[in-house]
Amino acid sequence: MTAFPGSIAFDEYGRPFIILRDQEQQKRLTGNDAIKSHIMAGRQIASTIKTSLGPKGLDKMLVSGDGEVTVTNDGATILKLMDVDHEIAKLMVQLSQSQDDEIGDGTTGVVVLAGALLEQAESLLDRGIHPIRIADGFELAAQCAVNHLDSIAEPFPISNDNLEPLIRVAMTTLGSKIVNKCHRQMAEIAVNAVMTVADLEKKDVNFELIKIIGKVGGRMEDSSLVKGVVIDKSMSHPQMPKSMKDVKMAIITCPFEPPKPKTKYKLDVTSVEDYQALRTYEAEKFEQIVKLVKDSGATLAICQWGFDDEANHLLLQHNLPAVRWVGGPEIELIAIATGGRIVPRFEELTPEKLGTAGTVREMSFGTGQDKMLVIEDCKSSRAVTILLRGGNQMIIDEAKRSVHDAICVVRSLIKDSRIVYGGGAAEISSSLAVAKEADQLSTLEQYAFRAFSVALEAVPLALAENSGLLPIETLSELKSRHSSEKIHSYGVDCMLTGESDMKKHHVVESLHSKKQQIILATQLVKMILKIDDVRSPNDQPSY
Incomplete structure (x- = not known):
């Protein structure tokens, strides 16, 4: 039976045929093929941003349509300025933005972790495991990792009389930024600004009282904090x-x-x-x-x-x-x-x-x-202004983003004053704990636990690779030291000092930030694994 445009076609029982508009031109993926397509898009975003991770990470130059140039290694800024069309890639951008809105730091690490989880999920799909079982296993593994982080976290002293510990945390945040040549000074400015406006009793920081402005000209060392x-x-x-x-x-x-x-x-x-x-x-x-x-x-x-x-x-x-x-x-x-x-x-x-x-x-x-x-x-005197100087507008813009990250980290420590050690130490320790938990499981989720354990190693691997080290060899040595010495502070020696104990380097991170990275990345991957079909609004059947 032939149906003309705008007409209704019926079969011999009087039931209408469903005619899909431009069906021969439509390309639709369903089932595991759709999920693998989504995984590929997410992994591409993660691989693009992975080289910016850590103190030796590289910067990205982004040029807008009107010729405006931005040079940065801040994950949230890179993804925000990228021209992304794929729907899943846009979810990765929103993931980084969520981390930036909630914590202000760890925007690159959360995308790298999500990309590693997607990579491991693809290998589990190839082994015939259902995506729902993978997603549920990842969620349980994330909970195990978060509980382990709580167990290895250390209390952190916050006092107006001793700002040195907070300054060291801020220096860790600024170590990978463009301001690292004077990051002690920038860390002191960020900490003093937060502590001036902070309410330690309520554990709250009003960011509206901190204003960051930049002025082109002068050296970065000329930056100052105005009370x-x-x-x-x-x-x-x-x-x-x-x-x-x-x-x-x-x-x-x-x-x-x-x-x-x-x-x-x-x-x-x-x-x-x-x-x-x-x-x-x-x-x-x-x-x-x-x-x-x-x-x-x-x-x-x-x-x-x-x-x-x-x-x-x-x-x-x-x-x-x-x-x-x-x-x-x-x-x-x-x-x-x-x-x-x-x-x-x-x-x-x-x-x-x-x-x-x-x-x-x-x-x-x-x-x-x-x-x-x-x-x-x-x-x-609670309202303060941070005045940043620099040789050109790009340097000032990047310095603003860097100082904002440091301020956010100090604020998160005031809200939850517990820390874990950086340089990938927390991820390695959590990876070993999740792998150990997998051995206790008898259900199919043990495969997801082991995959999650491998995905957590993506962060120290990327840190080692960006620092010019041998990634597998460095990771193997660190895992061995974690297992044998039962010390959770061994991380990647990115600055090539010959000492991998992050406690001696004073490389520490906020526990709240690290937990948030794992939770947000797992939630996004779980969402992606449940999408097995994509329909556009105009891809609807006509009757």
């Missing part, structure tokens, strides 16, 4: 003072201009007298606005909006320095730091709503006209 607020603005008039002491500032979100009539009609000025009257009205309003600010006791006005040259000149005449076009987030940060209130109308300005700061000064850079305003010695 206050730095904004990329200058005084509105060049003759206004560049430095002020004991400042009382009015934080205003209304413009320095006469109020406009709330009407849809326009005003036509038809004579000189009307124009003069309008000018007189504007001048009187300007005088009134400035008087309101001065009468409140303010010595500096911070305005969210701009004002014209006439208002600017009037402010100078009345000795009222002002800063204009200050953004909303910066206004809020200034209010928090100085203890002031954001005022929406000049009439509501009172002395109680003014913010206070010990010093407000302009900072200039190089031979250009670049200036920034520094507000220091504030009433609330």
Whole structure:
């Protein structure tokens, strides 16, 4: 029976035929073939990013469609900027982003681990094991690994009196970044910033109080931590003072201009007298606005909006320095730091709503006209600003990402003050524990346990390979030392110092970060193993 486009075809019993649109052009995979296709896509993403793992990892240069260049070895940034079409590859990108949002560190390691799990799952599929059994086995193995990490974790001292342990953790995070030539200084900046705003009783860190800004020029060693607020603005008039002491500032979100009539009609000025009257009205309003600010006791006005040259000149005449076009987030940060209130109308300005700061000064850079305003010695010293310097914008952008990672790791340690040792030591120890557990199982899941154990070794293997070592030989030696000496701190000697005990190198990682990597990678792989068909929205049958 022939069916024409738009018609309905019936068989001899009156049942309609299902006609699939462009069926001869559709290519659909189902069953294990679909799962293997997904595994291949995930492994390709993991192999791309594997070479960026560790302190000897390589950077990636990514060029956007409009020619913007980014050089980084941060896993989340690389994947975010990659042009990915495959649906499973997009899930790998989201995996890295989830790790970045939750912890801020370990974004490369979680993708490498997921890729290794997918590789092991493929070999189990070839042996005839059902994907559901593999997924369930991986989940049980992940739980075993997490429990083992809890057992080998060590308590970590967090105190404002002794910041050295936190600085060492931050140095571990920054060891693989572009800032490693001054990573002691950057680690101290990150730790001091977090500890300034941290609430140790509630075990909480408010990231909104930490602002990271960069300025091109100078050396990376010129970076500093300001106990206050730095904004990329200058005084509105060049003759206004560049430095002020004991400042009382009015934080205003209304413009320095006469109020406009709330009407849809326009005003036509038809004579000189009307124009003069309008000018007189504007001048009187300007005088009134400035008087309101001065009468409140303010010595500096911070305005969210701009004002014209006439208002600017009037402010100078009345000795009222002002800063204009200050953004909303910066206004809020200034209010928090100085203890002031954001005022929406000049009439509501009172002395109680003014913010206070010990010093407000302009900072200039190089031979250009670049200036920034520094507000220091504030009433609330909890708001801090990290000012980063560098030779070009790419270096500053990478330094921002690096310092953000260090800040996130210190925050996770404040939330859960337990650590494990880095350099792949935690993964090797967990791998041996999972393999030992597999020997106790009599069900089919023992194969998934052994595969999970092998997948955990992908991280130390990648570290060794990126450091120029012999991967298999290095891993075999470390596993032997873990088994014989029962010490869980042996990891890959990436810096080629001749000592593989990470405890002596002070290479430590947050337990929360490591557990999160294993859990997120396992959840993603379990999801991929359960997808055995892919349908697009327009690949639907028509009747």
